[in-house]
Amino acid sequence: MVGLSDAFTLLHPAFAVVFVLPLIGLVVNLAWQTRQRRLQIAAIGKSKIPPVGSEHQRLGRWLTGAVVGLALIGLSHDPVNSILTDRLWSKQPFYVLFYILLFPATIASLILLYQAKEKLWRGVFATLCGMGLVILGCQPAVFRRTDEWYVSHYYIGLVAAMLMIFSLAILPDIYKDRSNRWRIVHAVLNSIAVLLFVGQGLTGVRDLLETPLSWQTHYVEQLYQQNCKDKNCNIQVSPAPRQPAPAKKM
Numbered sequence: 001m002v003g004l005s006d007a008f009t010l011l012h013p014a015f016a017v018v019f020v021l022p023l024i025g026l027v028v029n030l031a032w033q034t035r036q037r038r039l040q041i042a043a044i045g046k047s048k049i050p051p052v053g054s055e056h057q058r059l060g061r062w063l064t065g066a067v068v069g070l071a072l073i074g075l076s077h078d079p080v081n082s083i084l085t086d087r088l089w090s091k092q093p094f095y096v097l098f099y100i101l102l103f104p105a106t107i108a109s110l111i112l113l114y115q116a117k118e119k120l121w122r123g124v125f126a127t128l129c130g131m132g133l134v135i136l137g138c139q140p141a142v143f144r145r146t147d148e149w150y151v152s153h154y155y156i157g158l159v160a161a162m163l164m165i166f167s168l169a170i171l172p173d174i175y176k177d178r179s180n181r182w183r184i185v186h187a188v189l190n191s192i193a194v195l196l197f198v199g200q201g202l203t204g205v206r207d208l209l210e211t212p213l214s215w216q217t218h219y220v221e222q223l224y225q226q227n228c229k230d231k232n233c234n235i236q237v238s239p240a241p242r243q244p245a246p247a248k249k250m
């Protein structure tokens, strides 16, 4: 069995693989059928595809919550580890309190977004929820890979989460708008989201490969510090045996 610290590292990838990725598959499949049915009815007045739009909407609402939750778990990993190992609560208690409060604030904004009916409030809560994710992502301990942003699990993940929040925010507009403008905006943006999710699968497994088990962390840090990728280096695998102290002259 893995220890508590390693289980925390695996929580995010496990949730992604067991719950979120299958849900994305279901939502995309229903989206395709919804669109095909609508186009067939528009062209020939009938379709053999059953009406699955409301099922797509129901699972889509779940997907927004699942992706935001997944991003929150991923974003918490490095900062929580840093707070625990550096004992930050005794050095910077207000920072730790502010950091912890950001989680319920972001989740509350999402819950209120689910319930909001008016355009104004949907906009407000979607913005607050997105801001919560961005502020959590700006914490110094979060690994962002900014120099290679185009293959960064962090940036791709945040954009994908924002697109899901946006889908939830415009949901009533998709139905209200007879010109199908919002429907098309939704379909285009979420086709991009599908590509981003594929990117998350690829960058996520890469990042998992680069994440050491907790007992290995100390040695792997030395590999990076000594730049062992490019030059020969010497890693101290176990604590050096203590030299016997020289006998004191009387």
Ligand code: HEM
Pocket (backbone or CB within 6 Å): 024, 027, 028, 031, 032, 034, 035, 038, 052, 053, 054, 056, 057, 059, 060, 061, 063, 064, 164, 167, 168, 171, 174, 183, 184, 186, 187, 190, 191, 193, 194
């Ligand atoms: C990977 C994610 C998603 C993709 C690829 C996707 C794609 C689509 C597509 C192609 C359509 C049909 C557009 C048309 O009729 O031309 C659609 C409809 C719709 N989507 Fe999504 N969508 C996704 C996620 C979501 C989410 C997260 C929500 C809600 C939070 C949502 C809510 C809706 C609604 C309400 C409709 C209209 C359904 C109907 O006609 O009854 N979708 N989506």
Ligand code: HEM
Pocket (backbone or CB within 6 Å): 012, 013, 016, 017, 020, 067, 070, 071, 072, 074, 075, 076, 077, 078, 142, 143, 144, 153, 154, 157, 158, 160, 161, 197, 200, 201, 203, 204, 205, 207, 208, 211
């Ligand atoms: C919907 C798909 C996903 C989203 C939206 C997502 C989002 C995120 C976010 C926002 C972070 C924090 C930033 C970072 O540390 O890079 C993160 C971290 C991470 N994710 Fe994902 N992720 C997804 C899927 C996956 C998958 C499929 C895997 C692996 C199988 C994975 C593995 C990881 C790992 C290893 C970390 C790093 C944790 C650490 O900092 O040590 N993710 N993810």
